Amino acid sequence: MAKSERTLVMGVLNVTPDSFADGGRHFGFEKAITRAKEMLAEGVDIIDVGGESTRPGAERISSEIERDRVIPVVSELCALGATVSIDTTRAEIAGAAIAVGATIVNDISGGLADPKMAKLIADHPTIQFVVMHWRGESKNMQARATYTDVVQEVRNELSERVASLVDQGVNPEQLVLDPGIGFAKNSEHNWELLRNIDRIQLLGFPVLVGVSRKRFLGDLVGAENPDDREFATLAITTEMARRGVWAVRTHSVKPQLDAIKVVEELHQ
Numbered sequence: 001m002a003k004s005e006r007t008l009v010m011g012v013l014n015v016t017p018d019s020f021a022d023g024g025r026h027f028g029f030e031k032a033i034t035r036a037k038e039m040l041a042e043g044v045d046i047i048d049v050g051g052e053s054t055r056p057g058a059e060r061i062s063s064e065i066e067r068d069r070v071i072p073v074v075s076e077l078c079a080l081g082a083t084v085s086i087d088t089t090r091a092e093i094a095g096a097a098i099a100v101g102a103t104i105v106n107d108i109s110g111g112l113a114d115p116k117m118a119k120l121i122a123d124h125p126t127i128q129f130v131v132m133h134w135r136g137e138s139k140n141m142q143a144r145a146t147y148t149d150v151v152q153e154v155r156n157e158l159s160e161r162v163a164s165l166v167d168q169g170v171n172p173e174q175l176v177l178d179p180g181i182g183f184a185k186n187s188e189h190n191w192e193l194l195r196n197i198d199r200i201q202l203l204g205f206p207v208l209v210g211v212s213r214k215r216f217l218g219d220l221v222g223a224e225n226p227d228d229r230e231f232a233t234l235a236i237t238t239e240m241a242r243r244g245v246w247a248v249r250t251h252s253v254k255p256q257l258d259a260i261k262v263v264e265e266l267h268q
């Protein structure tokens, strides 16, 4: 488990033509590597490589397309010495990424989408596994945004995931939990989870939070363009760092790291 004094920055590297937040600007190997090098120069802690868009309503892509997009990028970044996380729900892609050096598997379904994922993680005990709260495919996930007590239900569903993974041989030390901001949640659900992030932390695992440039921030500050949600993202990073989350998953790196350093200095 990568332990750290401060909150880590996981930089998003979407190798997709249609990610909502960066407009697919980093599609293609060369563009992805160039962007990753920028992030490394800015001091990113982890690079999260993803080939499949998860925006609300997104259709799935084939595993062949996903593999062709992400594996060469993961391989190159690992050769450069970066700590690489693979953002996938497919065990086959996660396995291929581990084989070329990825050390973190970021599964937005927390192992639910692919029954082979738990065994893969159990078979690789040095790999960290991010278990995000998820209620089904992006295509129709917003129809599942129904809760009576969102924090309690997300806690319960994450705990069920942990129990199932541990049952299948995964070491609890491998696990990181993520409330899945924006996944089968409306704006108020997202805010309620962020206000109560300590209740997710109380489950006893490191916590990752991903709010970067998401729509609910745009709704609050009146920013239709994802790029204009950067300051709102930074405010949440600052607060999450103060609350001691393990990592934030963000598109920009330097502003987030600066904010985290400030929090660290203020609370030492």
Ligand code: PMM
Binding pocket: 012, 014, 019, 020, 021, 050, 053, 054, 055, 087, 106, 107, 108, 130, 132, 178, 180, 181, 208, 209, 210, 211, 212, 249
């Ligand atoms: N959000 C997105 C993709 N992957 N992974 C984790 N663990 N947590 C998140 O909140 C998360 C994720 C969607 O955002 P993007 O399309 O900007 O990458």
